[in-house]
Amino acid sequence: MSSVFDYINSINFSKKNIMEEDGSEKEYIPYIVNKTLSYFSDTIMHSNELNIRPLIPKKYQYEYYLKTVRPRKRFSKWLKKTDQPDIEIIKKYYNISSKKALEYLSILTKQQIKQLKKEMNEGGLA
Numbered sequence: 001m002s003s004v005f006d007y008i009n010s011i012n013f014s015k016k017n018i019m020e021e022d023g024s025e026k027e028y029i030p031y032i033v034n035k036t037l038s039y040f041s042d043t044i045m046h047s048n049e050l051n052i053r054p055l056i057p058k059k060y061q062y063e064y065y066l067k068t069v070r071p072r073k074r075f076s077k078w079l080k081k082t083d084q085p086d087i088e089i090i091k092k093y094y095n096i097s098s099k100k101a102l103e104y105l106s107i108l109t110k111q112q113i114k115q116l117k118k119e120m121n122e123g124g125l126a
Contacts, residue, residue, distance in 0.1 A: 004029045008036050011065045012074050025058040033065070039076040043069055086113050089120055 002018050007028050010018050019025060030050065038047040046068055050061050090101040090108070093116050108116075 002027050004032050007062060008033055011037070011062075011069055013071055015066060015071055017063070017066060019059060019062050025062075028058045028062055030054070030058060030061055033061075035078075036076075037065070037069070037074075040074050042072070043074070089113070089116050093120055 001024065002022050004027055006018060010016050011033070019028060034047045034051050037043040038051075046065065050056065050064065056064075084105070086105055087098060087101045090096070090104050090113075091098060094101070094104065096104070105113075
């Protein structure tokens, strides 16, 4: 059994068709492969093309990448959201979603956020 990262490594390095060897398309996750390859300037257009065509079978998408992407070492960290503690306070105080809390954060002043923290302080022992 191959993992999705084995598929990514075969696209980037070995160029060996592991889907044909295993006979399993289950572990190939197009979203993860496309996202991984979208971080690089030489593969972003390929990733975009396959993102616009989500109904292409997994096998064909994998073979397209195998044939078109040149072998090269490609490593990157995935972008992650940064935690903002003020957002949690705003969400709890106004009982709103994270998206709305981000909008509120851009409107509220530091003094207002400080006041919200003071009002939301529930006390107790830490």
